Amino acid sequence: MSKFDFAPMPNAEGFFGQYGGQLIPPELKKIMDDINRAYEEIRQQPAFQQELDQLFADYVGRPSPIYHARRLSEQLGGAQIHLKREDLNHTGAHKINHCLGEALLAKYMGKTKVLAETGAGQHGVALATACALVGIPCEIHMGQVDIEKEHPNVTKMKILGCKLVPVTRGTATLKDAVDSAFEEYLKDPDNFIYAIGSVVGPHPFPKMVRDFQSIIGREARQQFLDKHGRLPEYISACVGGGSNAIGLFTEFLNDDAVNIVGVEPAGKGLDTKDHSATLTKGKPGEIHGMKCYVLEDENGQPMPVHSIASGLDYPGVGPQHSYLKDLGRVQYESVTDEECLNAFMTLSRVEGIIPALESAHAVAWAMRVAPTLPKDQHILVNLSGRGDKDADYVAGKLGL
């Protein structure tokens, strides 16, 4: 028995403790409740589960392996570092796990179009992939500024056949893309579905996305037990919205002996304004239809956040993480852009694995603590994605 009291999370109203819920207008609440009802029904259907399991195996390439980073561990001279290789998934990151789930759910619900926004384009590409596979039209809204910055992902989305809608209003970045995609969604919410890209937004999305991602931890826990006959002392993952992290953490929550660590981006430093460490520096508030920790400016508006990893710069965070922080079950740490870059280069040169800048945050944390721990202890790090998308940026930054 765990000393933590984990009632079914979330409760029927979508709350994780005081966090989550549905802070949305009544007409939208009805739509979200419909999605929740359909999800609870469909997830029990053997046909749905079988189809998802089959796609995880044959299409995504699951289970993803756990790799013992021997050379890195030796170099650090302390605990053993192991990587859960979500970077080896089809499309190169964990996002395909929940995008497949959401696309399949859309198909089973008879929806005619899947809608979403994308910032750097990672969610857009994963969703466009899933929709191409499932055979459902997909429409992605993206800020014009981001479109110009993220060429490879924009091209991929076009090739994959999704409709890419450039958004020129406001600052023409992520927030405007969210507003634009949401307006389109509200034109016909009975037939469309909005596919959220992390464990955020109104209930039931934090729950659904978590459920689809929790395959990571189910595999990892069993794989580790099979190989070592025991569990690791530490598990860790980077936290933007928090989907890859909760995906790893869920299966371990009741294992009190396992220390669980979420790693946030400290950007240029926690004492500057240029970071995105929501759980470390924020406070409970509201954003995007949910209650959670939020980084706010002096006027109570979401702060413009920064991280070298564009997938981590979000001023809110999943409600379940907010709850797990207050409960003390998960410890949230942060690493700077500089530490992230160092981990990116070290993992590349010592292990021949180029990580996503997002994932390099979790690696950086492991590199910080490994030397302080004995050699017979184990740290399992979720390597959420590969770094192809970041290679040119890093090379330019370091003058390679």
Ligand SMILES: *Cc1c(COP(=O)(O)O)cnc(C)c1O
């Ligand atoms: C999007 C992304 C993240 C951040 O999203 P979470 O919901 O916090 O997991 C992390 N790693 C990679 C590789 C990503 O693409």
